Amino acid sequence: MPQSARMTNLEFAIFGSNLLSSLLAGLLTRDHGKRVARIGRRRSTQRLPRGLDLALPLSARAETWKILRNGERETATLLAAIGAEGSLSMGEVALFADTAASTMALDHVSHLAVGFDHQMARLKDGWAMRRVAQISAEMADDAITKWLRDLGVVLADEGPVEAELMVIADDAALLEQIAPEARPPMLRTEAMMSTLIVSTRGLARPVERYLDRGVTLMRRPGSTILALVAGEHDVDARLASTLGGPFPMKRLATTHYRRVVTTDGAPLLGGVSGTFAIAGLGTGAPFFAPVLARHLAGKASAEEASWVNAHGPETPRDIVSDIAEVLL
Amino acid sequence: MSQPHRLAADAAHHFGGIELDRSKPLQFRLNGRTIDGFAGDTVLSAVLAAGIHTYGLLGDASLGLTESFAPLVSSKGGSPLPMQRLLASDGLDLISIGRRKFGLGWAATLRHIIDGIADAPWLRTKPERTLATDLLVIGGGVAGLAAADTAATAGRSVILIERRNWLGGDARYFGAVGDEESPEAVTNALIATLRGSPNVTLMMAAEAFALTGLTAHVHRIEAGRGEVIEIEAKRIVLATGSLQRLAIFSGNRGPGVASTIAVYHLAKRYGVTRGKSAVVATQSNFGYRLALRLHDAGIAIGRIVDSRINPQSRFVDFAKASGLTLSGGHVPVAAIAARHTLGLAFAPTGAAAPSLNLTADQLIVSGTFQPDLALWMLAGGGTHWHEGRLLARGQVENIALVGSAAGYRSMRACVESGRVTDARLWQGTATEIADLELGAAYETEAGPTMLGPNVDGPPAFFDSGASLIARPAPNAKPLLTGEAHAPSIGDVAASVELGTIAAVDAGAVAEERGAPGADLVASNWTAPTRDADEPAWLASRFGPAPQRPHLMVDAKRKFERGALVYANSSRPDPVLAIGVIVAAPPDGLAGGIALISQRGLTASDRFIVETLDGPSPARIRSA
Numbered sequence: 012m013p014q015s016a017r018m019t020n021l022e023f024a025i026f027g028s029n030l031l032s033s034l035l036a037g038l039l040t041r042d043h044g045k046r047v048a049r050i051g052r053r054r055s056t057q058r059l060p061r062g063l064d065l066a067l068p069l070s071a072r073a074e075t076w077k078i079l080r081n082g083e084r085e086t087a088t089l090l091a092a093i094g095a096e097g098s099l100s101m102g103e104v105a106l107f108a109d110t111a112a113s114t115m116a117l118d119h120v121s122h123l124a125v126g127f128d129h130q131m132a133r134l135k136d137g138w139a140m141r142r143v144a145q146i147s148a149e150m151a152d153d154a155i156t157k158w159l160r161d162l163g164v165v166l167a168d169e170g171p172v173e174a175e176l177m178v179i180a181d182d183a184a185l186l187e188q189i190a191p192e193a194r195p196p197m198l199r200t201e202a203m204m205s206t207l208i209v210s211t212r213g214l215a216r217p218v219e220r221y222l223d224r225g226v227t228l229m230r231r232p233g234s235t236i237l238a239l240v241a242g243e244h245d246v247d248a249r250l251a252s253t254l255g256g257p258f259p260m261k262r263l264a265t266t267h268y269r270r271v272v273t274t275d276g277a278p279l280l281g282g283v284s285g286t287f288a289i290a291g292l293g294t295g296a297p298f299f300a301p302v303l304a305r306h307l308a309g310k311a312s313a314e315e316a317s318w319v320n321a322h323g324p325e326t327p328r329d330i331v332s333d334i335a336e337v338l339l
Numbered sequence: 340m341s342q343p344h345r346l347a348a349d350a351a352h353h354f355g356g357i358e359l360d361r362s363k364p365l366q367f368r369l370n371g372r373t374i375d376g377f378a379g380d381t382v383l384s385a386v387l388a389a390g391i392h393t394y395g396l397l398g399d400a401s402l403g404l405t406e407s408f409a410p411l412v413s414s415k416g417g418s419p420l421p422m423q424r425l426l427a428s429d430g431l432d433l434i435s436i437g438r439r440k441f442g443l444g445w446a447a448t449l450r451h452i453i454d455g456i457a458d459a460p461w462l463r464t465k466p467e468r469t470l471a472t473d474l475l476v477i478g479g480g481v482a483g484l485a486a487a488d489t490a491a492t493a494g495r496s497v498i499l500i501e502r503r504n505w506l507g508g509d510a511r512y513f514g515a516v517g518d519e520e521s522p523e524a525v526t527n528a529l530i531a532t533l534r535g536s537p538n539v540t541l542m543m544a545a546e547a548f549a550l551t552g553l554t555a556h557v558h559r560i561e562a563g564r565g566e567v568i569e570i571e572a573k574r575i576v577l578a579t580g581s582l583q584r585l586a587i588f589s590g591n592r593g594p595g596v597a598s599t600i601a602v603y604h605l606a607k608r609y610g611v612t613r614g615k616s617a618v619v620a621t622q623s624n625f626g627y628r629l630a631l632r633l634h635d636a637g638i639a640i641g642r643i644v645d646s647r648i649n650p651q652s653r654f655v656d657f658a659k660a661s662g663l664t665l666s667g668g669h670v671p672v673a674a675i676a677a678r679h680t681l682g683l684a685f686a687p688t689g690a691a692a693p694s695l696n697l698t699a700d701q702l703i704v705s706g707t708f709q710p711d712l713a714l715w716m717l718a719g720g721g722t723h724w725h726e727g728r729l730l731a732r733g734q735v736e737n738i739a740l741v742g743s744a745a746g747y748r749s750m751r752a753c754v755e756s757g758r759v760t761d762a763r764l765w766q767g768t769a770t771e772i773a774d775l776e777l778g779a780a781y782e783t784e785a786g787p788t789m790l791g792p793n794v795d796g797p798p799a800f801f802d803s804g805a806s807l808i809a810r811p812a813p814n815a816k817p818l819l820t821g822e823a824h825a826p827s828i829g830d831v832a833a834s835v836e837l838g839t840i841a842a843v844d845a846g847a848v849a850e851e852r853g854a855p856g857a858d859l860v861a862s863n864w865t866a867p868t869r870d871a872d873e874p875a876w877l878a879s880r881f882g883p884a885p886q887r888p889h890l891m892v893d894a895k896r897k898f899e900r901g902a903l904v905y906a907n908s909s910r911p912d913p914v915l916a917i918g919v920i921v922a923a924p925p926d927g928l929a930g931g932i933a934l935i936s937q938r939g940l941t942a943s944d945r946f947i948v949e950t951l952d953g954p955s956p957a958r959i960r961s962a
Contacts, residue, residue, distance in 0.1 A: 057834065058853050071876045073913035110869035115900060119877070119919065122901035124915035125951060206856060251862035254893035259463055259858035263825040264851040273567035274874065332875040 019133045021165070023047045024172045026188055027180035028054055030064055030148050033155045034089065034300035035180055035307075040162045043308035047083065048172055051184060053156065056149040057190055059205045059266045060237060063229060063295040065218065066144040068105055071119045072332050073126070074318050080127050082298040083144050089301075090245035091150065093158040098151035101144055102217035107253075108135035109216075109223040116334045117222070139216065177286040178307065182271040185290055195324040197274045198291075202243045206265040208236045212255050222336055224249040235263065241270075241336065276335030281323030288324075298312065342375050342388040344608040351635035356610025358505060367431035369412065370439070370449065374427075381504060383409055383432065384421040384609035387447075392613055393594040395451025396440070397869030400797040401676055402453060403594040406601050407803040410435040410451060411459065420565050424504060424544040428563060447594065456805040460560040462548055463858065466569035472498040472540075472765075475555055475572035477547045477714060480508020481750055482742025483797055484529035485757030491536045493761055498570055499539065500557055502546035505608065506530050508744075510601045510750050513625055513825055516827045522750055550717045551573070551857075553690065553737055558680065561924065574764040576738050577715055578757065581708040584829050586620065587810060588791030590674035591704070595681045599629045599705040606636065614700020615639055618683055623785035626705035627654035631907050633703075634661060641699045642759055644685050646670045650783035668692055670789040673796050674702050677936040685793055707788045709832050710744045716853030722828075723846035724835055726812045727787055729828055732846060739764050747774050788836050789858045802829030810837065825852045873921070881918055881936035890920070890946060890957040891930025897923065898931030898948050898957070905947040907953065920948065930960060 021286040025036045028051030038048040055059075066083040068075055090099050106121075114136075121131045121138045130141035155293035159166055179185045186200065214230040221227075225241035226249055240250050254260060273279050280289055280303070287307065292299055305311040306319045321331050348355040355361075363378035369386060376385030387404065387423055391842045394404045402408065411419035412433040417559075419436050419596045433865070438452045474490045479501030509531070510522035533539045538674035545559035545568075550611045554577055557568045583600045595613055599621070605611040616639040619630040625809050631654065633641045640651045640663050648668040658665060669685040669692065676682075683702055685695035707729050716722065720740070730746045742753040752774040762768040791799065798809035816927045826834075831849045832842040840848055878885075890898065904912055904918035917939025920931035931948070939946075 036923035046796055052843075055841055055848065055850050057840045058844060072881065073916060077914055109866035111871035112869040112874065115871040115872070116876075118899065120901075122899070122903055122919070122949070123913055124910055124949070126903055126916075126949065131951070208859065223869070224864070237442045245864055247857070247859055248862040248864040253861045254859065254866040256861060258861040261458065262855040263857040265854065266847075331873060331880045332879060334874075334876055 013103070014080075021048050021172065021174035023044050023176055024170070024179060025049045025178045025180050026184035026286075027063075028052045028183070029103055029127070029181040030146060030151065030155070030297035031181035031292070031303075032178075032184075033159060034086070034297055035178065035304055036141055036164045037093075037155070038089070038300055038304035039308060040159075040164050042304060043310060045308060048167060048174065049159060050167050050170050050172055051181070052168040053152065054148075056152060057266055060148070060205060061203065061266070061293050062239065062270075063218065063227065064146040064148060064297050065104065066298045067124075067140060068118060068295045069116075069222075069276075069293060069336070071116065071123065072333055073123060075278075075333070076123050076127050078315065078318050079295050082301050085301040086146070086298050087106075088142065088147070089096060089168040090274055093154050095151040095154035095158075098147045099144060099153070100147070101142040103139055103141055104220065105134060105137060105139045105216045106141045107221045108132070109136070113222040113231065120334070124263050143218070144298070145218070145222050156181060164242065176307070179283070179286050179288045179290075182269070182290070185271050185288060186269065188286065189245065189284050189288065195279065195310035197275055197328060198271055198279060198325070200269045201241055201272050203268050203270050204238075204240045204246055206238050206240070207231065208238060208254070208264040209261040209263060210234055210236045210254070211257065219253070223251050224253055226250055226253045228253060235267050267337050272336070274335060275328050276333035277328060277331040278322050279324055280319050281325070282325060341390075342385075343390045344611055345388045345615050346606060346612055346636055348610070350606075350637060351612065352607070352632045353612060354606040354607075354612075354632065356608060356637040358608045359610060364499050364883060365427060365429040367427055367429065367433065370435055376427045376467070380427040380553040380609060381410045382425045382427050382431075383410055384605065385427045386422065387605065387613070388609065388611045390447055392451060392599075393448035395437075395449055395453050397453040397798070400590075401448070401594055402592050403596060404449060405592075405597065405803065406804065407901070408592070410437050410449065412436065420560055421459070424502065424546070424560050424593045425563065426504065426544075426560075431563075439758065447912065453807075456807070459558070460547075460848050461565060461567050464567045466556060466567045468495045468566075469569040469571060470498060471571045472496045472558075473573050473665075474498075474656070474761075475570050475574075476500070476553065476576045476578055478508070478578030478580055478742070478744070479541070479543075480502070480531070480578055480580050480753070481510045481525055482744075482747075482753040482757035483508070483576065483857065484526060484533065484756045486576045486578060486741055486760045487539060487757075488529055488536075488541050489532045489758050489761040491539045493765075495538065495761075496540045497539075498542065498572070499533070500545040500547060500570075502544070503746045504543050506541070506543070510753070511607065512600055512629070514628060516750075519751065525750065525754065550714050554659055560695070567582075573951050575718075575739075576742045576760055576764070577718070577738060577744055578742045579711040579744045582711050582829060583789055584706040584709050584832060585800060586622075586671055586704045586706050586789035586791070587799050587801065587833060588671040588673060588789070589794050589796035591671075591799055592803065593674050593681075595676060597701060597703055598745075598803070599626055602633070602703050603629055606633065612636075612638060612677075612701070614642055616699045617701045617703050617785060618697050618699040619643045619703045620646075620685070620789065621705035622706050622707070622787065622789050624650065624652035624782055626652045626703075627658045629703065629705075630663060631657055631661060636661060640665055642695070642697055644669045644671070644695065644790045646688060647783060647786045648689070666695060668869070669695055670791050671901065672703070672791045672794060675796065678848050693842055704789075707785065708743065710746055710828055712744065712828055712849070713853060715740055715744070716850055719854065721846060722849045722853070724842040729832055729845060729849050737764065740916070743863055744953075747772065749774055751775070788833070801833035802827045804829070806830050810847055811839075811860065825855055828853060877919075877921065878935055881934055882938065883938050885918070885934050886940050887921070887932055887934055887962040888940070889928070889930055890933045890948060891924075891928070891960045892955050892957050894929050896955065897929055898933075899950055899957070900931070902931070902951075903949045904933050904935060904939070904957070905949060906942055908947050911949050911954070916949075917942075918946075930957065930962075
């Protein structure tokens with residue numbers, strides 16, 4: 012039976028079931044004293060992951076990097092405080108490019124990362140970032156849910172709900188709550204596949220991203236690799252081109268879904284159809300929870316408010332446009 | 340002759356083995372051991388009749404050799420074949436595939452070390468030939484037979500494939516209800532009709548393992564040889580039946596523990612049963628029916644243990660009248676194999692009753708039935724959890740599910756669902772089918788899957804196949820995605836019952852694993868060219884109308900692309916960077932072309948370039 016909320020007298024209703032929506036709901040309640048509901052059914056940990064939560068923005072904007080690095084520290088502190096420190100790990104991430112455009116983008120990203128105290132190493136066709144924070148949503152799930160319950164956050168699988176502000180915090184909620192014709196033009200949806208592959212050779216690094224092939228690979232337990240593949244064309248061929256074999260490689264599970272991305276590569280944060288919509292934050296989404304909570308509560312610093320406001324749907328986007336993953 | 344686990348030829352209820360011709364004994368060798376059998380035996384049934392009931396060791400736990408978990412076998416130079424489907428023949432010299440260890444104890448084991456089950460090689464074999472047909476029926480139970488019969492009568496060409504070596508499915512296990520025609524009579528009549536039909540091809544020992552659109556890939560054994568056949572059909576009927584689930588308790592896949600369905604077919608078809616005594620653990624009335632038949636065939640039934648309290652059934656009454664000992668309200672806790680017997684522990688479902696400790700040669704366990712939706716999901720069909728099982732959801736164009744695979748329980752509904760499928764597939768006519776079980780009002784309903792308490796001991800597996808997923812230790816959360824074998828639909832169902840998957844997620848979890856996609860083959864895909872023209876994110880990064888000076892420090896040092904440019908030497912904060920190196924200078928010159936804000940240029944002509952090797956002073960190269 013789907014849970015419905017006691018949804019009265021709420022200041023915020025956070026729609027979403029990803030880590031960002033949970034952290035946002037909790038921070039608005041704990042740090043800012045708001046009355047909050049989180050509307051969204053918890054994803055079963057037995058289902059295939061549809062993303063990864065990695066503090067590595069594919070961004071050439073120093074302002075975004077700075078916000079994320081601050082958020083990374085705050086999020087680590089938060090996870091430790093609620094007993095979910097085991098869900099946070101540090102691991103190497105490799106970024107690969109095939110085209111001149113992506114190679115250039117990675118060069119800029121990598122120097123920015125160094126500027127923010129990351130260790131980078133040049134690879135044959137890309138870069139490796141040594142210690143990138145990653146949150147395991149599976150491992151954090153129970154502790155975060157308990158934390159939200161203890162805080163008194165109203166948790167419900169579905170609405171309807173009345174609140175002073177509705178926040179759309181993940182792609183599934185955005186696709187469900189905002190009709191296509193009401194979505195800002197810089198938002199587009201993209202087909203995604205998540206598939207689990209048996210690999211006897213494993214993966215050289217915990218996470219590998221191939222920008223021009225639309226493929227992200229993650230090392231998983233039991234000689235398996237989880238692959239997230241964007242786009243609709245040549246999906247298996249692009250995926251296979253990133254793997255070392257031996258072929259044929261067996262698959263254990265696959266799911267298809269859609270994600271929301273921005274055409275200009277920059278996050279979209281602001282008013283859409285009477286809600287506050289959050290889209291395009293990429294893998295770093297949960298690490299932006301602290302700044303977004305402060306912004307929604309009216310407690311953001313001038314620098315933070317400026318960053319959020321610059322990413323609004325009505326703001327000229329050329330000053331925030333960023334690296335968009337383009338599949339040709 | 341050494342067939343200690345063979346029932347008498349004239350055992351009651353035809354439990355002497357209706358597939359066997361006892362006038363034709365045969366002998367073959369497996370792993371160097373001589374196995375006796377009869378014409379009609381499969382390699383597996385003969386091996387079990389010889390008293391070999393153990394596959395091998397998984398860690399410290401012995402696993403039983405069963406219809407759903409047996410190694411492939413091959414003869415010298417031959418391809419590996421499933422011993423469940425390979426007919427035994429005189430003079431065969433076989434080895435079982437997989438790592439084995441010698442000196443592991445007594446003779447009742449194949450002595451395998453189970454450290455992962457390799458996929459069957461035919462899964463990646465190209466078809467030897469392609470057949471075309473109007474209708475492909477996958478599954479030769481009553482529903483599949485009825486579907487094939489109706490289509491053949493309508494003049495269509497039909498290919499019916501059945502993975503077992505015989506037709507009729509599981510209906511006979513349940514027997515006739517009331518005045519209803521017996522499953523035996525129904526299936527025999529259908530089989531006779533189909534065998535006489537010129538437009539019907541029946542293929543036994545033929546298992547469909549892939550389904551893409553309306554093309555199935557089938558592995559078939561004919562005359563001791565395996566082949567992969569591609570069958571292209573205009574329509575497909577999936578009559579894949581139901582799978583009997585495991586009860587979850589410690590040692591539920593140990594040697595000597597078997598499902599009621601497996602025990603029934605082994606006895607009925609091949610006259611095989613393990614030992615002389617058995618305990619039956621059941622949650623349904625049909626467990627009593629099987630116990631009565633085994634009792635009549637000469638097996639000592641030590642106890643029938645029911646998870647339900649005081650169940651009502653004609654079979655219960657018959658069991659009492661036959662003098663069998665019954666216990667209600669208990670579930671199995673553990674089955675511990677000793678050298679020639681099993682130690683069995685049962686726990687009460689309520690607090691009042693005492694525990695039971697029994698011994699027997701075998702434990703026969705009745706489980707719930709789960710529609711076999713593996714091919715349905717491969718075809719793109721959905722599933723959802725409903726009343727204790729995963730049922731099909733949605734439609735797949737030109738493909739129909741029938742019989743118990745479609746969720747029907749009564750034989751009448753299964754047959755009817757097969758009959759109406761022709762109209763549904765070819766004319767789009769939908770027909771409502773009543774699924775009434777005659778006499779149900781007087782019979783206690785089957786109980787849910789028996790879940791024993793979580794105890795130390797041999798593993799409690801979720802399902803009977805190669806996935807080998809076992810109940811986690813208390814407080815540990817299993818991650819199904821970590822397994823190298825895809826969890827089966829039975830694994831998913833067990834996870835729901837044990838609370839590790841929410842019922843509402845069960846369908847999606849099953850679909851993700853049930854349709855994993857084709858194997859990945861090597862690819863040399865290359866990305867189309869995309870030039871490094873100045874992108875929007877770079878053009879706008881340092882304000883309006885940035886300049887592009889050539890920065891350098893000396894005649895040698897080159898600045899990397901992406902290196903940030905600062906106005907002074909204080910600790911670099913990338914937000915305060917006034918520019919960035921965007922390109923190498925022309926003609927191999929040192930330094931780098933920078934993109935610098937107008938304000939940055941007006942403030943100074945001396946800069947710091949933050950390279951990966953550290954900061955470097957830089958100035959604008961004079962023309």
